[in-house]
Amino acid sequence: MALYKRGNIWWTRFTSPSGERVQQTTGTEDKKQAQEYEDNLKSEAWRVYKLGEKPRRTWQETVVRWLHEKAHKADAKKDLAKFRWLDQYLGKLYLDEINREVVDSIKAAKARESSTTTTNRYLALIRAVLRMARDEWEWVSHIPAVKLYKEPRKRIRWLKPDEAQRLLNELPRHLRLMAQFSLATGLRQSNVSYLRWDQVDLERGFAWIHPDQSKSGKAINVPLNNDALSVLHEVQGDDAHYCFVYQGKPVERTSTKAWHAALKRAGIENFRWHDLRHTWASWHVQRGTSLQELQELGGWSSYEMVLRYAHLASHHLKRVASNVDGTTGTNLVQSHKKKSPAISSEALSMMVPRGGIEPPTRGFSIPCSTD
Numbered sequence: 001m002a003l004y005k006r007g008n009i010w011w012t013r014f015t016s017p018s019g020e021r022v023q024q025t026t027g028t029e030d031k032k033q034a035q036e037y038e039d040n041l042k043s044e045a046w047r048v049y050k051l052g053e054k055p056r057r058t059w060q061e062t063v064v065r066w067l068h069e070k071a072h073k074a075d076a077k078k079d080l081a082k083f084r085w086l087d088q089y090l091g092k093l094y095l096d097e098i099n100r101e102v103v104d105s106i107k108a109a110k111a112r113e114s115s116t117t118t119t120n121r122y123l124a125l126i127r128a129v130l131r132m133a134r135d136e137w138e139w140v141s142h143i144p145a146v147k148l149y150k151e152p153r154k155r156i157r158w159l160k161p162d163e164a165q166r167l168l169n170e171l172p173r174h175l176r177l178m179a180q181f182s183l184a185t186g187l188r189q190s191n192v193s194y195l196r197w198d199q200v201d202l203e204r205g206f207a208w209i210h211p212d213q214s215k216s217g218k219a220i221n222v223p224l225n226n227d228a229l230s231v232l233h234e235v236q237g238d239d240a241h242y243c244f245v246y247q248g249k250p251v252e253r254t255s256t257k258a259w260h261a262a263l264k265r266a267g268i269e270n271f272r273w274h275d276l277r278h279t280w281a282s283w284h285v286q287r288g289t290s291l292q293e294l295q296e297l298g299g300w301s302s303y304e305m306v307l308r309y310a311h312l313a314s315h316h317l318k319r320v321a322s323n324v325d326g327t328t329g330t331n332l333v334q335s336h337k338k339k340s341p342a343i344s345s346e347a348l349s350m351m352v353p354r355g356g357i358e359p360p361t362r363g364f365s366i367p368c369s370t371d
Contacts, residue, residue: 010034016045170262184228186280220299
């Protein structure tokens with residue numbers, strides 16, 4: 001029998017004209033609807049085999065292939081969580097059924113429960129998947145335009161040294177050491193959490209992040225300053241494999257209750273763990289590190305990524321700002337007063353043609369031109 005039940009849902013199972021075995025859910029408890037669904041599948045399979053038409057692909061098929069090809073991504077788990085949420089809107093649709101109206105309904109639904117930034121992350125994922133299905137896999141010929149919300153540019157959040165010290169004093173040991181190491185190296189949270197001892201050379205004072213561990217997909221060479229080496233010496237012996245552990249395991253999550261409680265006790269608001277990296281970068285440029293050097297230290301893939309810190313690199317501008325001292329403002333006004341003698345009314349009267357307008361005799365002077 002082609003139709004059968006799993007629980008209350010009807011499933012279909014048949015062999016296509018090409019010999020391919022098809023087995024999937026119809027998504028309905030109604031047998032008549034399930035039969036119609038199966039008939040459509042068989043009809044499509046016949047057209048693909050006999051007429052050479054491209055098979056219709058579902059959103060779920062597309063997601064499976066996307067996850068397989070993007071398994072190397074550092075944020076693949078985040079993609080999976082987004083796909084689970086999107087399944088309620090796209091899970092039963094074919095790619096050619098996903099139009100602008102469907103996308104707009106998803107956009108509105110997510111915006112009701114999340115921020116503009118979060119909503120944009122979901123929309124960007126939909127757009128990326130659809131573009132790959134069209135441009136690389138050729139599973140669909142047309143996709144809808146996915147327009148993101150305009151996001152306001154946010155200020156970079158970073159801490160002054162005394163604020164950072166207050167926070168470190170309030171953190172439990174395992175988070176304090178990880179935060180200290182982050183402030184010393186600028187490494188992302190996942191790179192600190194899963195840093196292994198075989199990635200560290202204490203004698204030479206270097207660590208390294210492998211290409212498959214970095215967000216840019218490129219290896220990162222991490223020079224260890226005295227602060228970073230001090231932290232690593234303190235955690236030596238805690239674990240044979242990982243540098244930073246808690247109860248014998250790598251610290252996968254850092255934004256915990258302990259983190260937020262420490263922020264509150266330290267009197268620090270609107271600060272995320274990732275802002276430790278911003279703090280590290282901000283300290284660097286304020287102390288003279290060039291943006292090119294910062295890009296290499298931080299493992300950013302493009303120069304544009306470090307331009308956000310350019311406004312903090314004002315040390316060289318302070319030096320040249322004095323080049324125009326004394327050319328404007330009070331000094332210029334005073335110099336004009338000293339160098340511009342007044343012309344008396346008698347002298348002026350001699351300059352006026354006969355029959356001309358006589359100037360006033362009190363309170364009147366004209367500075368000589370300095371042009």
